[in-house]
Amino acid sequence: MRFDGEELTPRQLWEELNRYIVGQDEAKRAVAIALRNRWRRLRVEGPLKDEIIPKNIMMIGPTGVGKTEIARRLASIVKAPFIKVEASKYTEVGYVGRDVEGIIRDLVEVGIAAVRQEEGEKVAKQASERALRRVARILRSQDDGLKDMSMESVLNGLRKGAYREKHIQIKVEEPVVPSLSVFSDAGMEELGIRFEQIGAFLPKQTKERVVTVEEALRIFEAEERDKLLDGEKIKSMALERVQNNGIVFIDEMDKIAGRESGHHGPDVSREGVQRDLLPIVEGTSVNTRHGIVRTDHILFIGAGAFHVAKVSDLIPELQGRFPIRVELSSLGKDDFVRILKEPENSLLKQYQALLATEGVTLVFEDESVDAIAQIAADLNARFENIGARRLHTVLEKVLEEISFHAPECAGQTIPITASYVYKRLEGVLKNEDLSRYIL
DSSP, rough: OTTTTTTOOHHHHHHHHHTTSSSSSHHHHHHHHHHHHHHHHOOOTHHHHOOOOHHHHOEEEOTSSSHHHHHHHHHHTTTEEEEEEEEGGBOTTBBBBBHHHHHHHHHHHHHHHHHHHHHHHHHHHHHHHHHHHHHHHHHHOGGGGGGOHHHHHHHHHHHHHHHHHHHEEEEEEOOOOOEEEEEEEEHHHHHHHHHHHTTSSSSSEEEEEEEOOOHHHHHHHHHHHHHSSSSHHHHHHHHHHHHHHHHEEEEEEEOOOOOOOTTTTTTHHHHHHHHHHHHHHHHHHHEEEEEEEOTTOOOOEEEEOSSSOOOOGHHHHHHHHHOOEEEEEOHHHHHHHHHHHTTTTTTHHHHHHHHHTTTTTTEOOOHHHHHHHHHHHHHHHHHHHOTHHHHHHHHHHHHHHHHHGGGGGOEEEEEHHHHHHHHHHHHHHHHHHHHHOOO
């Protein structure tokens, strides 16, 4: 299932997700099975292989409970091309704004970048050696003190880190960029054009620059890497990977739910967006600058809070394209305690690592973790339920004073106690209006 040859079973995928995401077992099981079914499909022989389509998933649950994180981590584990989009940012064809085919074009760009990086790593050593030789030749021609030295002597010096601060004159190729002020950013996006995409087709001009040897090595390594890479091979690999392993996470599906029935106003294109999404999700061909992409076997994961609108408010055809429904539960105090302590990238570990750079050692006592979790749960109950994101606001307020004075506290160990947590938040928690805006 991984592109490095490792094949993960649904249980192994589930266990990998558990390292970063607390709870939500039903959702994690659903995506693990969906990924394994892809692996199974690629091993089916005969015409039946093309008939097996992925079972798209609809995640239902309030914000901050892990919907995006599950999809993002899943893609990262299996090294699949992944893109997250918000359905509410797209409009029906004919309205100003981005059309839904831009989702697939963006996914292809992600796939191209990933394959280019992987292939670049394979030729990095060769590119580095070529860059060293180019710089060595320039050094010998421009530095009087090195003219009498052999090429190998200069090369050995460069490999050991010598001459890095010396300045040399090099020639670099840069694209000639015309003035594009006639287009607004929105206009460029509407046309499906990106400035970096335009750069690939622009004529190049050679400019002379004076740079350090270290910067010259970076520039030449990039140039040599591009020369060693096979563009057509990268394009072919990326398109195959996108078509068979791509994952598209469409958030805010509830924002485009609802039947219009004569509705007018700013949401007039909601049902139109659903109808435009339909062919993409069920399988169609999309023209990209790298070639035609079939979307039949791309896995789509829809998500939304669905507080007001329901999944049943989506048009029936689109509902049918998300046959697997999983409901993610709201998070309470116990979940927050686990989120703060268990994941490998937990918030507490992040703050400890940040302040360790200043020589400050943070120690969170168990009672303080309970206090932070309880406060976050209470705030979610009293105001908008924003899930685990509430922990960010609470922790930031708790550690504000320490973060500000950290440079003067180098070498100190600072214990975070429950009383300290309540002391830092006491004034804000008592004032209903203040807590609404601060926390």
